[in-house]
Amino acid sequence: MKQLKHKKLLLALIVIILLICIGFVSAGFYFFKVACVPGPKSFLSSSSSKLTKSDPLYHEKKWFRDSTKQKWHIKSADGQYQLTANYLPCHNSNKTVVVLPGYMDTKEDMGEYDALFHKMGYNTLTPDPRSQGQSQGKYIGYGWPEKNDVKKWIEFLLQKKGQQQQIVVYGLSMGAATAMMVSGLKLPHQVKAFVEDCGYTSVKDEIEHEAKALYNMPAFPRFPLVEILSGINKMKVGYFMKDGSSITQLHKNHRPMLFIHGDRDKFVPTEMVYQNYRATRGPKKLWIAADSAHAKSFANHPKAYRKHIENFLTKYVK
Template sequence: MTVVVLICLIFTGAGFYFFKVACVPGHKSFLSSSSKVLKKSDPLYKQKKWFKQVDKEKWYMQSADDKYRLDANYIPSKNSHKTAIILPGYMNVKEDMGKYDALFHELGYNTLTPDPRAQGKSQGKYIGYGWVEKADIKKWINRVLAKNGPNQQIVVFGVSMGRATTMMVSGLQLPKQVKAFVEDCGYTSVKDEIEHEAGVLYNMPAFPRFPLVEILSGINRVKVGYFLKDGSSINQLHKNHRPMLFIHGGNDTFVPTKMVYRNYRATKGPKQLWIAPKSKHAHSYEDHPAAYKAHVSQFLAQYIK
């Protein structure tokens, strides 16, 4: 009996450890840090330089559950009736998305780029992997309409966790002004991604990955409000009938490329898929800037005029 109790305590302690690693904001050793020094050799130098120099409006909003103040950059495009809502990835901040702000500005869009709750300057205790944040994004959509009027046409765009958030948002009841979605390298579900990372980062076999992920899921339910399996991009995509462009790096090992095919099959609306040749996770734009812009521009031109 004592041995059983000891084993349970060990697994529970390990579950809390992995919850902290995965869901509590802070430095993550498994994430590669990108240089903040802008170099002319950067393939997106022009876009990043533009973002550093352009004036940004500060927008603030209470989260959908009224617990936290959220922080966003808004960059207007003169007399535009089109707005792109740009969603950062895991432990990214709105400033990391400047190259995408520039991309959409070049295409004639206003851009609204919020820090997700618990990231950047937005308040929050835990990372919700898009499942919690999806309600915040719906509220940001309504904020854009309140500010810019009912004639706005909106696209929701996200990278990595922001991409999963985009897909999860797509399954909500949304204003008619949301015309399309663009997602870049998102996962099929929170549970799938955490199980994958447990195997890759810790070389963890099926046991003890099970039951550790299940224990983490239970902790997440108590602290964040949902079981990991509930955070499903695929289930939300089953409810989506709006157009969606799927982008994924051909050599993505952080969010495996194979996940995009399941997501692509799940959505019910008009759709396109582009696999960026040889690109790793969230590097498709840097590796193929002209092709990336062309795919986004040509897809959205069909639905946003």
């Protein structure tokens, strides 16, 4: 009788463990869809496409809207997807900035940054990341697979515009993390510098932060859930989230990099920029923009933003 009770208890325990595991795996697939599958995101603020003169970047956005854009196309680095970019020439300049959009943003959302660099005398090449805008793709890679696409865009730019090009890579938010990940690759010598604005330390760090910030999720079940999500990401996208590390790539970087971050950033916590800044091996500068939330440093400080970037790049791009 006692042995039978023990067997029943063991069976009940196994069933409970299996149900918990099934629950975690189901939750992992749900959060993978929320985080990594393109589509409307309830946690993102919707930005109006209406242009108003009260917008601090009205002139930049209007310039972009009125500009003629060349459409460029390449295949992704893995050959799976057709990727699209805007190219905006600046007179006969041999200086080009590759402008990298953020999470669920498109090349059209980066118009004020195209205008910013155009005023400095740069051409701009602004790709839609895979699965965003007009670029094909199944999943959002948070910069890790996209870094190889950016390298391919750089090589394509050199083929089209010549080896005399001087190239800067600029990124915002996810695009900033992508830029930092690109910095650790073997790149053509024409890549002179990087500018990153509010990028995260790693995909895993950012996902863990969002699980806590958006869902108020305690350490348990957050830790096992993120690990399961990372395993699903490995199956679907091809990498574990901890491997998608800006810091690891920055350790390999010896090119100049300007780091920008708002002091009130809650989406990508401001403390992440200090870790990224310490990690890079090249010349560097850090600017913390006062009273600025995530990706708002340019809108809040347009003159200072341009000055910081211009002063930094002048040292490395002739």
